Amino acid sequence: MxxxxxxxxxxxxxxxxxxxxxxxxxxxxxxxxxxxxxxxxxxxxxxxxxxxxxxxxxxxxxxxxxxxxxxxxxxxxxxxxxxLGSAFYFASRLDEVMQPELRELVQRFGDASSVGTLDGHDVIYIAHNTVQRQRRAAAVVGARYPACATSLGRVLLAGLPDCELEDYIATVQPQALTTKSLTDPAELHREILAVREAGYATTVDQLDYGITALAVPVRGVDGRTVAALNTSGYTGMVTPESLVAERLPTLRMVAARIGQSIERYPVLQSVIGN
Structure with a gap:
C-alpha cells in the first residue's frame, strides 16, 4: 500500500x-x-x-x-x-468477547472474519480469526487500512452522522490500491449511502487482489454503529452474491451478540464506543 x-x-x-x-x-x-x-x-x-x-x-x-x-x-x-497494544487488548477484554464469535464464523464458513473500528479516515482491525494462508494484505490485529477500501470501513462510514460523513467525503483522497479501487469521492459517497440503505457492505479486490468481503455493523443499545464485523474469502471462490445469500443472516446474528457483549463490559464499551 x-x-x-x-x-x-x-x-x-x-x-x-x-x-x-x-x-x-x-x-x-x-x-x-x-x-x-x-x-x-x-x-x-x-x-x-x-x-x-x-x-x-x-x-x-x-x-x-x-x-x-x-x-x-x-x-x-x-x-x-x-x-502498549497488549495492555489495551487484555484490559478491554477483546479476546474474551470477540474471539469465540469469530472462531464460530470461521469454523462454519472457513475463510476469515474480523472486527474493526473507525479512526479518522482509517479502519483499525481489533480482532481477527482466519484459516487462510495466501499472501495478501494482512488483516491482523492492529492493522490499519483506508476505510474506503474495506467492507468494514464502508459500514463504519455509513454509520456516521450526515455531517461527519460529508466532512469525510470532502477531505478523503482515496488511493488506487488496485485497478478496481474506488477513487472518485462522489462515487464513494453514493456507495456509502447505498451501504447505509442496505445495512451491509460488499467489496471485491478494493484493498488488495483476491479479497471479496461482506461486512455488517455492530451496534450499541442506542442503535449507533460502534464497530463492524466482516467475513471474507478469495475472489473467484466466493462472490458478493454468494456471501450475502449464504452468510449475511449469520453475520448479522453474530454482530448482534457482539453488540450485546460490548454492553456488558464497561471498559470495552468505553474504548469502542468513543
Missing part, C-alpha cells in the same frame, strides 16, 4: 495541558510500518514533519526506554512496543 512521505495527522483542539513532546514520541512510534521497518533520522523526521533535532531527541528518549533500537544509523522498533 502506497503511503505519502509524511504521515497525515488530523489536528484536534489541544487543551492547555497537551504535552507536545509526548505527542511527538507517539507519532514516531506510529510512523514505522511494513513499508518503513527501518529509517534514518532524516527519514523519521520527514515522515512525522519534525525537525531533525526534535526527531533525534524523541528517538533517543524512545531508545533509552527500550521502544526503539538502532543499527547502522537506521532506527527500528523493538519488541517492547508490543506491550
Amino acid at each position: 502506497a503511503l505519502s512521505e509524511a504521515i497525515p495527522v488530523e489536528e484536534p483542539v489541544r487543551p492547555s495541558e497537551f504535552v507536545e513532546a509526548l505527542a511527538k514520541g507517539l507519532a514516531i512510534l506510529e510512523c514505522f510500518d511494513a513499508a518503513h521497518p527501518e529509517m534514518t533520522l532524516s527519514e523519521v523526521a520527514r515522515r512525522v514533519n519534525l525537525s531533525p533535532a526534535a526527531a533525534r531527541r524523541s528517538l533517543i528518549t524512545l531508545q533509552t526506554l527500550g521502544y526503539v533500537g538502532q543499527r547502522n544509523k537506521r532506527f527500528h522498533l523493538r519488541p517492547r512496543v508490543m506491550t
